Amino acid sequence: MIAVNYRVIYGDTDCGGVMYYGTYLRLFEIGRTEFLRAKGLSYREIEEKRGIILPVVEVWAKYRASAKYDDLLTIKTYLKEAKSYKITFFYEIYRSEELLAEGETSHVAISKEGKILRIPKDILDLLSL
Amino acid sequence: MIAVNYRVIYGDTDCGGVMYYGTYLRLFEIGRTEFLRAKGLSYREIEEKRGIILPVVEVWAKYRASAKYDDLLTIKTYLKEAKSYKITFFYEIYRSEELLAEGETSHVAISKEGKILRIPKDILDLLSL
Amino acid sequence: MIAVNYRVIYGDTDCGGVMYYGTYLRLFEIGRTEFLRAKGLSYREIEEKRGIILPVVEVWAKYRASAKYDDLLTIKTYLKEAKSYKITFFYEIYRSEELLAEGETSHVAISKEGKILRIPKDILDLLSL
């Protein structure tokens, strides 16, 4: 599990007074990017140097309590599954000890031309460390 | 089912060259707002006049193909379930005849003070028309 | 002048209860894209077929009154200047007869490799029609 902090800005919230439900998907993105970086993998390098894109094919999120403006949140990212055809991350969004939301994203690997690829073994190995 | 069109702007896309995965949740919001309006319900009025908020408690989305800049999309919104404690909408995002994504949002009713409410029968009746 | 309507969604607003100040730049983008389309120019085609990008090099906006959730706004876009090295658009955001905001964006032309280009005369001619 990799944890990163995130400070909620005005632009993340909506007129309901809380963080917009779509903003959580930005936080999930921050979480998985830093998860990869912590494992020695740069998503930018995977794309630029190896020509592999890992698009999201499925997402879900459950919202348990609201994040508010200026809250300091913690994004916890877990590897749920790393197979040759699919990677799944699991996320929890906390404010101190309170779980505000959780979710999952699943990713496949494609080439820049859109062809589905096997996820390289060295990436799967690093993710699972 | 209620259908509304949406034109993808630069601000909706990401450097992968396609619509950002979080942007779809904005489109789901547009879809359900116009679904309510077509049934004679204004979400703004439900909030302002009746003091009822219908926050999203759960969302999922499956991404089948990419939406691109300047695509003219169609957001189709369906009522999946309307019970006294939960409403669920189902969404499909099309470009012409091609299904790009689908998803669901579930909503409960709360007061402005955050107390869970039964969803009023007249709202459930109008939604189910 | 080209006018297009825009309905404010929850995702456009912030916890101050009004449209986020950054969202206006999305509306400016919608305005200039539809201005181009009304003149027979597709920005997507200018990029894809002619390899010309028209990035924003400068923007300003003045905020006079707040746009709120579910407001139906009108984006009015004007061509202020079309020279071979720079195009400037001017925007007004109205709610009915009330001017909420105004702004400007200036654009240069560059190739996909980032080289500054003269803006082609046929584009300048169409814009000025």
Add this chain to the structure above:
Amino acid sequence: MIAVNYRVIYGDTDCGGVMYYGTYLRLFEIGRTEFLRAKGLSYREIEEKRGIILPVVEVWAKYRASAKYDDLLTIKTYLKEAKSYKITFFYEIYRSEELLAEGETSHVAISKEGKILRIPKDILDLLSL
């Protein structure tokens, strides 16, 4: 001057391959919030405890070079002017030593009912430290 770092995410970029021009206004917001915090002022507390809102009445930005996905940027925020009726911040966005963009926002003080207020002297004094 107060400097804070910002990592560009996919959701900040657009299909032109660079950070969307509207995203810079989010970075300006991060900059001025952390400027206030560094001076011992919490914008959230100014709103909640004192009932003073500091809306943006004017913004401009100049874009000199593009920020790209995963770039680690530095947001530098300066107080340009602090008068009883208006505060102006100036911003610079850097990638290492390279200035990518600069901008300004001007703010007035209003009550929650929308009445224009004098900006309290203690806030002006702290800002100018």
